Amino acid sequence: DLVGNIILGRNAFDAVDATFNCEKREGEVCERRVTLVQTPGWLRGYQLCDTAGLLKTETILSVTLCPPGLHGFLLAINAELPFKDVNKKVTKEHLEYCFGEKVWDHTAVVFSHRGHIHHETIEDYISKEGAPLQSLLEACGNRYHVLCDDGTDNSTNVRQLFEKIDTMVAENSCYEIESRLIQTVEERTKEVDKKAEELRLQTQQQ
Numbered sequence: 001d002l003v004g005n006i007i008l009g010r011n012a013f014d015a016v017d018a019t020f021n022c023e024k025r026e027g028e029v030c031e032r033r034v035t036l037v038q039t040p041g042w043l044r045g046y047q048l049c050d051t052a053g054l055l056k057t058e059t060i061l062s063v064t065l066c067p068p069g070l071h072g073f074l075l076a077i078n079a080e081l082p083f084k085d086v087n088k089k090v091t092k093e094h095l096e097y098c099f100g101e102k103v104w105d106h107t108a109v110v111f112s113h114r115g116h117i118h119h120e121t122i123e124d125y126i127s128k129e130g131a132p133l134q135s136l137l138e139a140c141g142n143r144y145h146v147l148c149d150d151g152t153d154n155s156t157n158v159r160q161l162f163e164k165i166d167t168m169v170a171e172n173s174c175y176e177i178e179s180r181l182i183q184t185v186e187e188r189t190k191e192v193d194k195k196a197e198e199l200r201l202q203t204q205q206q
Contacts, residue, residue, distance in 0.1 A: 002112045003076045004036045006147045006154050007161070013038050020055065022062045030159045037062045048093040057188045059098045060181055069174040072106045072165055073099070077133075079111040079125050079146070088132040092139075099181070106175040108143040108164060109136070115150030122146045143168055 001013035004025065012025040023038045039059045042051045063070050075091070077083060095103045111122050122144070126133055137144055145161045147154060 001038060002114075002149055003074060003110050003147055004038055006112075006149055007034070007036060007158055009154075009158075012036075020058070022058055022065060024065045030155075030162050032162070035066050037065045042090065042094050047090055048097055051094065053188060056094075056098060057184075059094075060177075060184065063099070063175070063177050069176070070106070071169050071174055072108060073103060073175070074110045075107050075140070076110050076112055079113040079122060083129045083133040083136075085132045088136050091136065099175070100178040102178075103175070104139045105141070105172040106168065107140040108145065108161075108168060109140060110161070111144060111146045113146075113148055115148055141168075 004013045005011055007029060008025060008027040009029065010027070012027065013023060020040050022040070024035065025038075026033065026035050028034070039062045040055045041059070042048075042055070048056075073095075075095070095107070111125070120128075126137065126144075143164060145157075145164055147157060147161070
């Protein structure tokens with residue numbers, strides 16, 4: 001929500017309520033029409049098996065909200081919190097489950113903070129967190145950017161972010177969802193519809 005709001009330059013996403021569904025917002029940014037989709041995500045430190053199936057399905061479906069195609073993923077990381085082995089593990093699990101192993105070719109990390117990291121640079125933070133964060137950055141080609149919600153103008157910073165995204169797309173093209181992921185969503189949707197129908201019939205019989 002913080003990253004999306006900074007990019008769009010307004011409070012487009014709710015910064016308080018948890019997101020259980022994909023939320024799509026659009027706007028004119030840096031002389032271009034931009035579509036951002038916020039996914040439900042996952043609870044910090046929770047493994048893939050602990051994340052509800054419906055949230056996984058909703059996350060996979062997020063790519064369908066960006067026709068004709070998705071330019072890339074922005075992986076938001078709070079630079080005010082530690083990033084340990086467990087954080088790397090669950091991030092890798094969720095991203096590859098929802099978007100396939102090629103997701104890293106289309107991902108840029110966006111470090112966010114609210115101006116509370118004192119005089120520490122993002123390079124200091126990356127160095128301090130060590131191997132877990134450094135290996136994650138290496139997986140996505142060391143593409144990262146910093147957005148700060150400290151009341152200052154972010155227009156130049158946002159423009160630089162889009163330049164990095166443009167470079168990523170030029171090098172790796174746009175993201176294309178794997179057929180197995182679509183199949184996973186279709187199977188999950190049928191399962192949910194079946195359970196809903198069974199519940200409806202049970203209710204009618206009572």
